[in-house]
Amino acid sequence: MSVYDEKPWVALYGDKPATIAPEYVSALDMFRAGLLADPDGEAIRYFDGVVSRRELEEQSDALASGLLAEGFVAGDRLAVYLQNVPQFVVAMLAAWKAGGMLVSINPMSRERELHYLLDDSGASVLLSLEGLYDGVARHVVPDSPVRLVLTTSELEYQTEADPRLFGDTTRIRHEGTTDLTEFIERHRGQVPPPVTLTAQDTAFLTYTSGTTGQPKGAMNTHGNVVFTAMIYRDGARFAPGGSVMAVAPLFHITGLIGHIAISMLAPMPLVLAYRFEAGVVLDALERHRPTCTIGAITALNALLDHPDFTADHFSSFDSVYSGGAAISPAAERRFREATGHQVHNAYGLTETTSPMTLTPFGAESPVDPASGALSVGAPAQSTTVRIIDDDGSDVSLGEIGEIVAEGPQVVAGYWRKPEETAASIPGGALRSGDVGFMNEDGWVFIVDRKKDMINASGYKVWPREVEDVLAEHPAVREAAVVGVPDEKRGETVKAFVSLREGQHVEPDDLIAHCRERMSAYKYPRHLEIIEDLPKTVTGKILRRQLRG
Template sequence: MGEPIWLKSYEEGVPHSLNYPDKTIAQIVDEIAAKMPNHKALIFYQKEITYGELKLYTDLLAAALARDGVKKGDRVALMSPNTPQYVITYLAVQKIGAILVQVNPMYVERELLHILNDSGAKVIVAMRNLYPRIKAVQNQTNLEKIILFDFSPYDVPDDAVDFEAYVKSAAGYTVEYPPIDYLNDPAVLQYTGGTTGIAKGAILTHRNILANPMQVTAWMTSCEFGKEVVLGVLPFFHSYGMSVAMNFSLINAGTLVLLPRFEINEVMNTIKKYRPTVFPGVPTMYIAINNYPNAGSYGIDSIKECISGSAPLPVEVALKFEELTGGHLVEGYGLSEASPVTHCNPLGGKRKVGSIGLPFPDTEAKIVDPENYERELPIGEIGELAVKGPQVMKGYWNMPEETARVLKDGWLYTGDIARMDEDGYFYIVDRKKDMIIASGYNIYPREVEEVLFEHPKIKEAVVVGVPDEYRGETVKAFVVLKDGETATAEEIIAFCKERLAAYKVPKKVEFREELPKTAVGKILRRQLREEELRK
């Protein structure tokens, strides 16, 4: 079936440099469709879509959007779990030069409102069940069109259009695609909490979102063009799932098996039926498979290569998974601002316990003095990790000051504290100061705390991440009630559930008479975290 042209330089199985073509991912998919029209591109339960069909659907949606006035630079929001409509929309928006705004379908109204207003999106594509949330905020946004889809018949609201009917309406309509500046034109706004807890749109260019899956391809030295089956259960609205599952599969003429959520019985039966060869995930997914009864009888030995991200990968988890599958499972590292992967342990080479591995091809990394970013620290010293490469974002959407703070001379200052050893392997010593990572999701305490402070009975509150056997970390809130008030943990949790995505809601609440503070009144979050670790 041929192979990609960009693989060129190898040394001991680790590639160092790649050729990045001046193409969008959508253009690469079109080329694959021309050469391999009947090759399976997507599998979603009983539905299979070939590359030829994927190109047809993508062209029709692109034409419909362009007909209705969506032009280069306009923002189109996409709010959906992993579905064929997700992939079609993602590619169609690229074709007309518009910018895709990734929206987590678990977001509640206040979160959705912020992203729609910050991005200025004029169109949103979403699953039917999300319509009430979208409608509740539409009058406060620039949204002009709501495009909905579902997998069973439904009544289309009067102020929305059905995805399938909308696509069909463009039959016979032709559109001339605009020229793309691959290095500079934005392709995706990837919203990330950042260190402040305020969601910021990382501007990922067409080169960014193509470079990262190409780097993944080169790293997976056993990858064969047109022959991989990729299990797409990582959410594509997260940059990790977007690059390492969806885009990796698309640029390699892979077959992408879509699952809208991780449900272990469904995952195991899907593995048994479709025999995936590549399975990017997070540690909780691999833990669930390791502990599944008779896991070996589900054909998991088809899995050749897995990169784990979003949270530290315990070595015992990796070893047991490799024993069960016969494949490789290694830990990588990244952040939304880098599309996201920058480091990974070699899949077939030397890996080190506790390390995030080596920089990706064409990626530079260094450790700098957190107080003086111009001073690079020597091997073994602990400082801030800075990275540079073709996957690093252009900046934050409409936030020049924040952009200038983290991007300097092409270097992205991650805010993560790390060190490098004598072999060039990197180790994260401490994550961004307060961030909690639960089941691969980034949770910023400030956002949760702001909701807690809205509760009429709460005087003070602070949130920390505490160890959790399954999620890695979970959210715990320490609360001081106002004088004379009483409340239960269940009451506080229910209050949060109405105002936050499910993964951000505190799972534990501890009531205290007072919280530990510094002399100037700053709450000692680290002290509370350390108390939990000692339990």
């Protein structure tokens, strides 16, 4: 028997059960239970706008009915290219009611990224903000599987239009697109036929990067979503009667589960503020007085660093968690001193549908005396975490190896990629690619990433993708990209470039070249031009030498 089969972490949960049984079959069941319990209760708060559960039900019914009338069938994909706006939740529910799944797309995605995601997912419907459609999607849609384009505006559902976010925003109507509000009104009052969703059905596709750097669509099932929402409620104490502040982007697995899914399960209002801007979020905290949230430590630090911040902004909170990137003991201490609240740690991946480990609410994450690292928590209830060596064998407690997770939150696989699924999730156990260890009490510590993935403010960046973009510049001969420590982002992207003979270009010009072609979190913040990149005798670039 392996030491991990004895589950040394179970004692950390005190009087809480070590296992939990799902209360609902599908994520749609969670929403409907909340609707039945309190139909006129607030589902979403968006600046000065409020959407009740009844209104959310009617709008998603209308959208689902319209999608079905346009030929949407069970198993189809609805892609959303949105910021944190109410329309995201409406679309999610509508996709499920129509028997389909949601494809969440990063609103920072540029043309080549969006083209890949639409093509790989086979999305037949795209819901996009008007500005994103105008700047990006209209160049991509004609060569994509998309048959219906719905556009919407961040100005909907509110009347304030904060100039810090919406100062120059104008409405744009493009030929070949349909306004979402008009589409919903056209089908208002219609109810889609009953749909039966099982725990094995895919709720949404969330794209991550694998060992080749090519994005893969993780198939997060309804069973995954229900289970991890319960972990937030029972393990992190995102409790009914409060409200959850959406600090993380909704397209990210943290936002999908730690914001939307838990708001449906609790149920509780979901507070949205379009996108993260520290001053705007502080205003939302003051107005809506939320009780819980989870976000990257970089976002929480930005709130503390804002000149308007006071401890009162967090006076309404009961539970604060950090996910997406490991935090240091100093960062945890600073947050507690500034707000009076402990920031609890959680750790997970897209493939674990958010948390695989978390610090049980009220517990103190230990610090590893050897490395000074703060634990990322203990395995969640009903979850087994193992540490394995390169041969796949369990290592002893305290020894370093790859972190592997098994439990109800692990995804069914990658969309249409059986070989990648078999390699990364053999037998349903996720090989995380992260290196760490577990102590004798069951606390998990992350030491490093097994691969060269860069984690910038909680976003994962694959070096080869940046290198490929740099290689598109006519002056570049070779490029190598590594992650380097960064005080604000945790880790940031640095590029090393050698130039073609006779060519000259400034580092800032190459950074601008990447910025124009990539999401904001991916482009290099630092770039050095060197004569030759270090290589092995076989010509492989030695990134480890460039890290220093």
